[in-house]
Amino acid sequence: xxxxxxxxxxxxxxxxxxxxxxxxxxxxxxxxxxxxxxxxxxxxxxxxxxxxxxxxxxxxxxxxxxxxxxxxxxxxxxxxxxxxxxxxxxxxxxxxxxxxxxxxxxxxxxxxxxxxxxxxxxxxxxxxxxxxxxxxxxxxxxxxxxxxxxxxxxxxxxxxxxxxxxxxxxxxxxxxxxxxxxxxxxxxxxxxxxxxxxxxxxxxxxxxxxxxxxxxxxxxxxxxxxxxxxxxxxxxxxxxxxxxxxxxxxxxxxxxxxxxxxxxxxxxxxxxxxxxxxxxxxxxxxxxxxxxxxxxxxxxxxxxxxxxxxxxxxxxxxxxxxxxxxxxxxxxxxxxxxxxxxxxxxxxxxxxxxxxxxxxxxxxxxxxxxxxxxxxxxxxxxxxxxxxxxxxxxxxxxxxxxxxxxxxxxxxxxxxxxxxxxxxxxxxxxxxxxxxxxxxxxxxxxxxxxxxxxxxx
Ligand code: ARG
Numbered sequence: 001x002x003x004x005x006x007x008x009x010x011x012x013x014x015x016x017x018x019x020x021x022x023x024x025x026x027x028x029x030x031x032x033x034x035x036x037x038x039x040x041x042x043x044x045x046x047x048x049x050x051x052x053x054x055x056x057x058x059x060x061x062x063x064x065x066x067x068x069x070x071x072x073x074x075x076x077x078x079x080x081x082x083x084x085x086x087x088x089x090x091x092x093x094x095x096x097x098x099x100x101x102x103x104x105x106x107x108x109x110x111x112x113x114x115x116x117x118x119x120x121x122x123x124x125x126x127x128x129x130x131x132x133x134x135x136x137x138x139x140x141x142x143x144x145x146x147x148x149x150x151x152x153x154x155x156x157x158x159x160x161x162x163x164x165x166x167x168x169x170x171x172x173x174x175x176x177x178x179x180x181x182x183x184x185x186x187x188x189x190x191x192x193x194x195x196x197x198x199x200x201x202x203x204x205x206x207x208x209x210x211x212x213x214x215x216x217x218x219x220x221x222x223x224x225x226x227x228x229x230x231x232x233x234x235x236x237x238x239x240x241x242x243x244x245x246x247x248x249x250x251x252x253x254x255x256x257x258x259x260x261x262x263x264x265x266x267x268x269x270x271x272x273x274x275x276x277x278x279x280x281x282x283x284x285x286x287x288x289x290x291x292x293x294x295x296x297x298x299x300x301x302x303x304x305x306x307x308x309x310x311x312x313x314x315x316x317x318x319x320x321x322x323x324x325x326x327x328x329x330x331x332x333x334x335x336x337x338x339x340x341x342x343x344x345x346x347x348x349x350x351x352x353x354x355x356x357x358x359x360x361x362x363x364x365x366x367x368x369x370x371x372x373x374x375x376x377x378x379x380x381x382x383x384x385x386x387x388x389x390x391x392x393x394x395x396x397x398x399x400x401x402x403x404x405x406x407x408x409x410x411x412x413x414x415x416x417x418x419x420x421x422x423x424x425x426x427x428x429x430x431x432x433x434x435x436x437x438x439x440x441x442x443x444x445x446x447x448x449x450x451x452x453x454x455x456x457x
Contacts, residue, residue, distance in 0.1 A: 001083055001086075015076045015077060016076060018076075018079055018316075019076040019079055019080070020079060020080045020081075020319050020322070021072070021074050021075065021076065021078060021079060021080050021081060021084055022074055023322055023323050023326060024080050024081045024110075024319075024322055025071075025072035025074065025081050025084070026117070026322075026326060027081050027110075027113045027114065027117055027322075028064075028067050028072050028081055028085065029064070030112075030113040030114075030116035030117050030120075031081050031082060031085055031109070031113045032060050032061075032063065032064045032067075032085065033116065033213065034109060034112045034113055034116065034192060034209075034213060035056075035060055035085070035100060035109075036057055036060050036061075037192070037208075037209045037212035037213050038100070038103075038104055038192060038209055039053050039056045039057055039060070039100055040053060040057065040208075040212065041204060041205050041208045041209045041212070042099070042100075042102055042103065042204075044205065044208065045202075045203055045204060045205055047102055047103060047202050047203065047204070048099045048102060052096050052099055055093055055096050056089070056093065056096065056097065056099065056100050058093075059089045059092050059093040059097065060085075060089060062092055063085055063088050063089055063092065066088070072084060073088075080106070080110075080319075081113075082106045082109050082110065082113075083106075086100065086101065102202060103193070103195060103200040103202035103204050104192070104193075104195060104200075105194075105195045105196035105197075105226075107194070107195070107196050107197065107226040107313070107314045108191045108192050108193060108194040108195055108196075108222075108225065108226055109192070111191035111194070111225060111226055111228070112190060112191050112192040112213070114229075114231075114232065114321070114322065114325075115187055115188075115189075115190075115191065115215075115231050116213060118187065118231055118232055118235050118325065119184060119187060119188065119214075121235070121325075121329045122180050122183060122184045122235060122238075123184075124329075124333065125180060125239065125242070125329070125332060125333070125336070126177055126180050126181070128332075128333060128336035128337065128340070129173050129176055129177050129180075129242070129336060130177070130454065131336075131340050132173060132336055132339055132340045132343065133170050133173050133174070133177075133450070133454060134454055134456065135340050135343040135344040136166050136167070136169055136170045136173070136343055137166075137167070137170055137447055137450045137451055137454065137456065138344070138456075139162075139163075139166050139343055139344070139348070140162075140163040140164075140166040140167045140170065140443065140446075140447050140450075141163065141444070141447045141451070142163075143161065143162035143163040143166065143348060143350070144161060144163035144164075144440045144443040144444045144447060145161060145163070145429075145440035145443075146161055146162040146163065146348065146350040146353065146354070147159050147160075147161060147162075147350075147353065147354045147357050147425050147426065147429055148160060148161070148162050148165065148263065148350075148353035148354070148356065148357055149353070149356050149357040149359070149360060149362055150165070150362075150438070154255075155360070156356075156357075156359065156360025156361070156362050157362065158362055158363075158365055158366075158428065158432075158438075159357040159362045159363065159425040159428045159429050159438075160429065160438040161429055161438050161439075161440055161443055162348060162350070162353065163440070163443040163444075163447065164437075164438040164442075164443045166343070167443060167446050167447065167450070169245065169249050170450055172245040173242075173245065176238065176241060176242045176245060179237075179238040179241065180235075180238050182234075183231070183234035183235055183237075183238055185216075186230075186231070186234060187230070187231030187234060187235075188214075188215050188216045189210075189215055189216060189217055189218065189219045189220075189225075190206065190209060190210035190213060190215035190217070190218045190219060191218075191219050191225035191226060191228075192206065192209045192210070192213070192218070193206035193209060193218060194219060194222035194223075194225040194226050195222065196226070196313075196314075197222060197223055197226055197227075197312075197313035197314065198222055198223070199222045206218035222313075223312045223313045224312075226313045226314050227310065227312050227313040227314055227315075227318070229303065229307055229318065229321050232303060232321055232325050233300070233303055233304065233307070235325065235328075235329075236296075236299055236300035236303055236324065236325060236328055237300055239296055239300070239328050239329070239332045240293075240296055240297045240299075240300045240328075242332060242336075243292065243293035243296040243297065243331075243332060243335065244293060244297075246289050246293065246332075246335050246336065246339050247289060247290045247292075247293035249289075249339055249343075250283075250286035250287070250289040250290045250339065250342075251286075251290055253266065253283060253286045253342055253346070254283045254286050254287060254290070257283050257286075261356070262349055262352050263348065263349055263352060263353050263356070264346050264347065264348055264349060265346065265347040265349065266281070266283055266286075266342060266345075266346050267341065267342070267345035267346060268281070269341065269345065270283075270285040270286075270338065270341050270342055270345070271283060271284065271285070272284040285338045285341075285342065286338075286339075286342060288335075288338070289335045289338055289339060292331040292332075292334070292335050293335075295327065295328075295331055296327075296328045296331050296332060298324075299324035299325065299327050299328040300324070300328070302320075302324045303320075303321055303324050303325070306318070306320050306321065307321075354425065357425045358399060358425055359399075361390045361393065361394075361399075361400050362425065362428070363400055363401070363422075363423045363424070363425060363427075363428045364386050364387075364389075364390050364400060365386075365428075366422050366423060366427065366428045366431065367382075367386045367389060367400060367419065367422065367423060368382040368383050368385075368386040369382075369422070369431070370419050370422040370423075371385060371386070371412070371414070371415070374418065374419075375412075375414040375415070377412075377414065385411055385412045388411045389403060389408060389411055392407060392411065400423055401420055401423035401424065405417055
C-alpha cells in the first residue's frame, strides 16, 4: 500500500507485531458497511463517477459474500481488515478499487468501524440484561413472600423476603442498562470523513455518510475523532460495573448452594461434578462469572492505560484497543447468559431459608420497635432492653420468642403478652411496608412495576 516510498519490505518481526488482522477481522461487516456508505457518498458528490461507485459497491458486496461463506483470510502482509478488504476488492474489480480510499484514511475508517461494532454490542449486552431482569422478576414474583435471613456483615440481621433480595439485582441491572443507553447516545457520532487527522480537501458530505450508518451526526473535530476511544472505554466501564453486579450475585449463589446454607439447589445443567468426590456438585458457572469480572475489569484498565499519555492524533498503540473490548464483550455475554440460567432454573429451598431466618435473633429489632410503639420507650433504651433479652435467650440456647413472659418481664416490666405476635418472622417482614421495604405487599408492588417496565403481563 505504501511501497512507493520504501526500498525494502518489512522484517518478519515487523509483519508479526504490526498485524491486527487476527483480531480485527471481527470488524469485517462494519468495515464493508462503512466503505459502502463512503463510496456512495463519493459517487453522489461526483468525486468518483457514478459508474465507478457502483462497480466498487458491487465489488464490496462480492467480498462480503466471500467472507460470509469462507471467513476472512489472515494474511499478515495485509496488516488489518481494511487492507485485506481493499486488496481483495482490487483482485476482483481491478484498479478502480483504488478510488475507494479517496478522501479517507484508515484512521477515520477504523474509528468508524469500531464505533459501529461497539454500538451493536451495546444492544446485544442490553438485550442480555433484559432477559436476566425477566428471570429475576419472575422468581421475585413467585417468592414475594418467601422469608429468608437478611444479612449485614454476613451476620443475620433482619428477616427479608427472597423476592426483595432478587429485586435488589433487578435495580442494579436497571442502572446498568441506563449506563449502556447513555454510552450509546454519546458514542453515536460519525468519525468518517475526518480522514487521517486534519479532514480533507475533497468536497465530501459527512452528513450523508453519518446518516447512512445510523449515526446522529458527524463528529465535530477531526483530531479528536481519529484519536478518541472514549466510546470503547464507556462500554468497558459500563460492562465492568455489570460484571461487579453479576459477580456479587454469583457469590450469593455460591454461598447459598453450600451445604451449611442449603438455600438453593442449582440446576445440574450449570454445575459440575468432581472426579474424586462422588457427592460433589460444584457451582463452577457462578465461580467463573465471579472470576470473569476480574478479566473484564482488567480489560477496562488495559485500555485506559493504553490511552493515557498518547499525543494527538492517531498512534499505533491504539490498535491495541480492540482485544480488550472483544474479550470483555464475549465474557460479559457468557456471564449474563449463565446468570440468567442460574436465576431461572435454580430451586430455592424456602423452608430451609425460613428456618435460617429464625436463627440468629433476626427479630430483635422488632422487639425494640415494639417497645417503642407499644410501651413508649425511647429507641436507644429499647435497644438496650432487647440486648438483654437476646443475651438471656442466647444463654438458654433458645429463640427470642421462646423466652417466657416472666423472663421478659424480669428484664423490663413494661413488656406484656402482646409482644409475642411481633416476634415472628412473618410479622417482622410484614411490618416493613415502607416504600422500598421488604414486606411482601411492597415487593409485589415493585415486581408489578418491573413487569410493566419489561413489557411482561
Ligand atoms: N490496524 C490499524 C488499527 O487498528 C488501522 C489504522 C492504521 N492507521 C495507521 N495510521 N497506521 O489501529
